[in-house]
Amino acid sequence: MLNFTYEYKLIPTKSQIAEIERTLGICKSVWNYALAERKDWVNFRKCLVNACSLEKEYIIPADTKFPNYHVQAKALTKARANNSELKSVNAQLLQQVLRTLDRAWEDIRKRNFGFPRFKNAVRMRSFIFPQFKSNPVKGNKIKLPQLGWVKFRKSREIPEGFQVKQARVVRRATGYYLMLSIQLDVNVVNPIPHGHALGIDIGLDKYLATSDGELINRPKFFNSLHRKLKLLQRRLRNKQKRSNNRFRLNRRIAKIHEKIAATRKDFHFKLAHKLCEQAGMIFVEDIDFKSWAKGMLRKHTLDASFGQFFQILQYVAWKTDTYFLEVDKNYTSQICPNCETKGGKKLLSERTHNCPACGYTTNRDVAAAQVIRNKGLVAVGQPVNQNACGDVSSGG
Known part of the structure; x- marks a missing residue:
């Protein structure tokens, strides 16, 4: 399987910019809530069994399971049914926020990283659409959920035969960018020693x-x-x-x-x-x-x-x-x-x-x-x- 990521500069309208910023704000809230839930569970496990803290205690039932991705994704589905703000954002997009947090949490143990940070309005910079039913690109426009058709600067053509699998919208200091993950079902042999x-x-x-x-x-x-x-x-x-x-x-x-x-x-x-x-x-x-x-x-x-x-x-x-x-x-x-x-x-x-x-x-x-x-x-x-x-x- 051959995978590439192509980067393009987005040219959104004012209403699309406002929607992107609103989506980033909701992603930030989901991230912070899920991270706080994991931290509270860890702090509850740190409590001594024979003494109480002078400041505060985390009171969580002893049989409560660790809030991993599957637990939090299930809770997110229930929350979307009662929260109009969460319901207005693509469900898979919010699930990807939880997946990213889950990977960051695993990196604490696997790669010796520190605890993930809480996000403010500046630190949450991107969100991802993990899949598309059909090809979303037509000319110099791409159709994204919630945003509709968004123009982008097509600096290079997508190679023939490749399918668009994912799209990530990234906010930077110089504007908004589109990361397209494209895929072709072909096996590529690794280079062998030859030549100079x-x-x-x-x-x-x-x-x-x-x-x-x-x-x-x-x-x-x-x-x-x-x-x-x-x-x-x-x-x-x-x-x-x-x-x-x-x-x-x-x-x-x-x-x-x-x-x-x-x-x-x-x-x-x-x-x-x-x-x-x-x-x-x-x-x-x-x-x-x-x-x-x-x-x-x-x-x-x-x-x-x-x-x-x-x-x-x-x-x-x-x-x-x-x-x-x-x-x-x-x-x-x-x-x-x-x-x-x-x-x-x-x-x-x-x-x-x-x-x-x-x-x-x-x-x-x-x-x-x-x-x-x-x-x-x-x-x-x-x-x-x-x-x-x-x-x-x-x-x-």
């Missing part, structure tokens, strides 16, 4: 270095607008909460953050396509970026967003039939790519690799990228050919 091999080493001095000797400079996405953000956030500190001035200033700040994120993502996609055009196999390091984000250079690491880049690179590699593999990151900066001799640990100020055993000299990051490529070739079972100049290439 390319190793990639990432860093903060240069954004990345390839085993072919190419160095990519690091664009500083956040630093370019940091001064303006700092000024606006300083003004925000003096604005009265819930005032219109604070709301407008918050929106200006959100637009700048959105511009930074969009610029960074555009760079990542263009760079990923450029790399995949050069090779049939791409090898990178299996780095834990969470630990990188806690170091002295955490601000620059988060600005570079290497984790997002690797995700995009893996997706583009799959789409362009390029084999992608993560290899062991250990000792990539200490091993010589020409003779595989392990040297000592290099200082950050040492930007050149000089092998005392074979005399091979090259840029430090390029040498690490070549070691990554060699590890990748060994992992896929292909031979590593070496020549007198120290250049390494795959036998394929």
Whole structure:
């Protein structure tokens, strides 16, 4: 099964905007009520059996089941029968809010996340229509429950044969967006190792270095607008909460953050396509970026967003039939790519690799990228050919 998500800019009317905002408000209420119900159940279980709290006690029957998705969905159905506001919103849309909360609750245990947050008017940003009876798209319009026919900027056509399975409406600082999930019933084979091999080493001095000797400079996405953000956030500190001035200033700040994120993502996609055009196999390091984000250079690491880049690179590699593999990151900066001799640990100020055993000299990051490529070739079972100049290439 082949699945894609296409993003479009919505062009709703004033009445449709009002309906979107009303729907988001009801979704926020459902989320907060369901989350409060789960938290109350947990707090009731924390009560001591031989003592009472000096502040308050949660009085819930001992045989009350945990309010999971199925329990809360059943309660929502009963509530919709007596509540006209809930009844005015698509039932499946509200059920998806409960499903999202259920996943967030499971992530506490599975992914070691914190408790889900209560939503205010700003934090609830999207809702989803999980299914359609027929194709809802005609030209540059889409028919959504409650909203009717909504125009959108059709920046690219939906491929022939794909069916629209879901639609998500997202509110951002720059307007409203439509996320269309499309599906085609076809089996796609994963890429196999073939062609030219390319190793990639990432860093903060240069954004990345390839085993072919190419160095990519690091664009500083956040630093370019940091001064303006700092000024606006300083003004925000003096604005009265819930005032219109604070709301407008918050929106200006959100637009700048959105511009930074969009610029960074555009760079990542263009760079990923450029790399995949050069090779049939791409090898990178299996780095834990969470630990990188806690170091002295955490601000620059988060600005570079290497984790997002690797995700995009893996997706583009799959789409362009390029084999992608993560290899062991250990000792990539200490091993010589020409003779595989392990040297000592290099200082950050040492930007050149000089092998005392074979005399091979090259840029430090390029040498690490070549070691990554060699590890990748060994992992896929292909031979590593070496020549007198120290250049390494795959036998394929």
